[in-house]
Amino acid sequence: MSRNSLGLRLMGLALVMVASSLILAGLILQTLFVDNLERSVRGDLDAALSRLVALIDPAQTVTTILAPLPDPRYETPLGGRYWQIEALDNTGMARSRSLFDQELPTSDVADGEAFHWVNGDGLHLILVSRTVEIGTRLFRVTVGEDHDRIHEAGVQYGWDILRLFGLLGIAIVAAAWAQLRLVLMPLNRLRSAVDDVRRGEVDRLGGDFASEIEPLVDEVNGLLSEREALAQRGRRRASDLAHGLKTPLAALHGIAMRLRDRGEEAEAISLDELALEMSSRVDYQMRLASLRTRSGEHRESSSLNTAILRTVTVLRKTESGERLHWLAELGDDMHVDIHRQDLMELVGVTLENASKWANSSVVVQVLRQAEMAVLKITDDGPGIPAKKIEKLGRRGARLDEAVPGTGLGLAIATEILELNGGAIAYQQGRRGGLTVDMRLPLARR
Template identity: 30%
Template sequence: MPRPDRRSLKTRLLIWLGGGALVVMAVTWLLHGILLRDLARDFLGDRLREEADYTLEQLRQAPDQRPPLGSSSSLTARVFHHLYVLELDGEITTSHPDWLDALAPLLASNNRALHDVKARGSHLLVYRQAFTLDGHEGVLLVGEGFGRVESGLSRLHWWIGIIAGLILLLLIVLNLLAVRAGLRPIAQLQQQIDELRQGRRSRLQLTVPSELETLVTQLNRFMDAQDGRLQRSRHAVADLSHALKTPLAAVMQAMRGNRPIDASRRAKILTRLEDIQAQLDAELRRSRIAGTDSGQHTRPQRDLSALLDMFRSLYPDKHFDVQAMPDAAVNLAMERQDFMEMAGIVLDNAGKWARHRIAVRAHLDDGLWLEIEDDGPGVPEDRLDRLGERGQRLDQGRPGHGLGLSILIQLLDHYGGRVDFHSPPGEGLRVTIRVPPQDAPIQPGFS
């Protein structure tokens, strides 16, 4: 028979539930035996006390009946089958002389209480009561055998133990059924994960308990993220294939031809090669987007400071005015390279277009809010809506290929963020980036 796997959740639950039920049953059974004996002892003690009161009342009504009272043939002794010892004025009478030696110490005692007397292989429960009769002090002992009661209680106690054992077995069976039913969603989850691995399904679809709902949601989000990355890679390869096929063919044709390459043709070939390089760079940047559920964090204050130092060296004639920055210890749930790409695109554009000054404001009150404003010529209002379109350039006279803002929008799409462009006439361009907290529902949107 194979040994149970102690790492198994089912085995652990059964051990803990079965062990807990066993402990509860055992403690309950032990307490039952103790309380049952105490209850029986208290019940018999109350009966002996009432009988003692009754006997003393009979003595007060008929003092001359004292000798018959102490006899085993008396009416009281025959009715109740009890033992009596009466001491009055030093005279002792008893219904059972054989017990007198064992009961003599109780006659000298001053306690009115219930006593256990064990002698001659028997267990006797004796109630002692002192009294006064016609000015004379006396003591009355009323006893009853407790052995038979204890024997009956013991049999009852063991029967209760047997019933408790059967109930324990029933509880173990019910626990087994409950554990199997409770773990069924995990078995279904394992089966669906196998189906995912075999390509027979694309998502997990389970009606699971609330404890597993978050896990299934996280797994689905992780698979969606992985599928998104795969799709991006495939699209990047397709885009590259489409975008590079024509210029590469033209360059190869020019290089293979016998026609001499003059300055004009060389410039055209160089332009095509620069376009190819730009396409490669853009697609590589897109392929590096990690997106949500990457499990990565960044510190915006640290990374923005590093970017600003770099752009100050690239644009030494421009002043980068940092007006607000997040706290240095605050983290943002975003992959560091994605954040650097996002902020770097806007800072680079601002550095290219600004006349003298670029203002930078950022905070993390409710997600990321980043605003970068330059004092350049701005963008005509009728062209603001076209910013971010692939290949759209603000000015053909400036370096670039018009891919940066399209990458920015694609990057924000993965984080459910948005970008706003605002350009008052003659006052430059203000770019505002907003990214919601990553535990909030993602609702992409741009303007």
């Protein structure tokens, strides 16, 4: 996918949304889990505090309890459960053995509210403290529990959530990718349909498309109809122009004949040449108009050997071709990336040019060089001086005015090759004539 791909953008957005949603959900779930654990611990601490209050002996001068609490952690140093009873009449303080010499801070804490306390040694407790009146005496009773157990449970729960949400994220992204591919399938079908139109296989976009794409399909079909109408109108106008020029050209020939009858041969020749030039220009533009417009993604496949054999067969029946010896060294058939009609035009104009200049033979060779097909056409004609070869292929350029023709054949060949990513070159032939070297890209299988 390219950076401007719609699919890449949607997948990136889906990945960001999924990742951010799962991270946020994981943090919320872990927070709720820890809060639930703390509420549960607070409930246990409230129950333990009520039990501890019931065990206080207010008759004793020294603060003490009647019996130990049943949880052995209160009697184990740093066992994880702690209690403290402080007589507010300054008659002493009692603490669980698990506290050692630690004193819990309770002076600024509201009754019944759970709070956290961390000492300098890394002891982190969650505490509940309450002031109670027993008889005539007031006591500040505090119970607590290590928060480490809650923290460790929260961390373990977080890792479990991370693994679960990681797998869930992969599944969601995979499902999003599959959904994206499914959603983009109509666009791929639309692209294939457009490519079929460009190749000339169909005239309109057809098939079942999603309702969201149907308006676009209708617009494209409407555009194709307008383009076809404009093309037909242009062809009709070109045909009308060609027919319209026949009468003036015929009139020019008539005038030339009358001038010859009156002995004005020079003027007659000038008019004939003018009429011939006009006719050739019209023919050249009409033939170029029939060529297919190509793009970088438009692929064709046409048999080079078939085009050569068909053209040679036709030329051998012409007046100039039947007197020649034709030699075709073709080898394995190669398919080139050019429309069949354009290929026939290319081979036709180059072989016709060779047959016009050849004395006795024309040699056609087909070679392969890397990803290019090379077509060599050599005649045994008079050849062309090296300093004039560069003029070949220019529109309307004729190197020998004594030979009939317009000089447009090789210009048409050049146009066809440039349109289809090929190239043409000219050089002196080994047999004294001209060698036309044409290169065309091979069709992609």
